[in-house]
């Protein structure tokens with residue numbers, strides 16, 4: 001019953017997290033688009049302090065949008081802030097991290113073959129790494145580095161790659177991936193909370209007091225702009241990490257951290273193309289290069305490129321041996337009625353009670369238990385490399 005209710009709780013929080021994330025990133029994409037499409041307004045609007053306007057049609061009506069250079073003469077009665085989208089995405093994301101990775105089956109976060117950590121230590125390392133990344137970022141953005149956007153970006157990327165490498169040595173691939181996602185999400189929400197909001201508050205209070213915003217407001221606005229640029233580049237990588245838990249071929253790879261680094265680079269670079277394009281600068285080479293890097297990654301990760309040596313000396317198991325392997329390593333979870341306390345239903349809908357079940361999921365089993373060590377989850381039953389190769393050999397033979 002507990003596993004069943006936890007499953008529902010997870011579903012509801014995850015659902016909410018995705019909705020909040022769509023609202024946050026959607027609003028953020030919309031405002032970036034808006035900023036990049038504002039045109040010089042007619043003179044009568046300029047006289048009111050409007051520096052850009054645009055017209056749009058949507059949902060059966062015309063919209064006239066105007067952006068003020070500093071602020072309107074009078075504070076409007078109602079002002080929309082767009083901050084709860086960010087906060088609620090982060091809060092629900094942290095709740096999911098807690099529920100799935102810290103309180104859920106240890107196998108999601110831990111991998112005894114990499115490091116022998118208890119659930120508590122794992123959670124402490126995870127949270128400490130997120131806090132450390134935030135601390136370093138805040139120090140950087142409050143230092144002179146903030147004046148050098150390119151160097152800042154390169155350092156931030158190097159830091160995240162280093163964190164991915166480090167966590168990959170301690171956690172399961174999936175656990176490491178999600179922590180990099182949580183780090184990026186935390187930086188993004190901190191950018192809203194610690195930089196963008198204070199700057200907006202300063203601007204609003206200047207307008208409210210009827211003052212022209214002074215140098216302090218301008219300085220805060222400059223920093224907020226830098227933070228918002230970082231968020232802009234971080235959106236695509238963080239979205240990738242949100243869906244990456246569906247792809248054991250990536251995080252289950254022995255060098256999963258490097259794959260994450262490559263994909264982070266490709267997606268942020270592709271974002272750069274669109275940022276330039278919005279400013280009227282066309283550099284299709286960036287997109288071509290990103291596509292080329294993606295193809296290179298597809299090629300490098302292709303299964304035949306890796307286990308070719310192992311394939312030569314492959315031992316093929318008998319049917320009885322394979323049934324034994326399933327019972328020993330898989331059916332505690334992958335049964336119609338799992339004996340494992342954390343599962344109410346067969347995980348991923350995959351039942352592995354019979355050899356016929358195994359054949360039905362041949363490709364996914366090869367991926368999850370032979371090519372990568374993603375399965376058995378957390379490998380608490382201690383499945384050996386030989387057993388994996390034997391299982392792979394049996395599946396290869398059966399497929400011919």
Ligand code: HEC
Pocket residue numbers: 105107245246247248326329330331332333334340347348350352361364365367368369375376377383
């Ligand atoms: C401790 C429980 C547990 C054990 C033992 C286990 N699995 Fe899994 N398995 C899971 C969970 C949980 C998922 C779903 C993971 C997810 O959501 O990505 C899963 C998913 C899978 C998938 C689907 C992966 C994908 O997304 O393509 C395959 C295939 C699989 N397991 C095969 C196996 C095999 C083969 C064994 C035995 C060698 C095994 N599992 C042992 C818990 C387990």
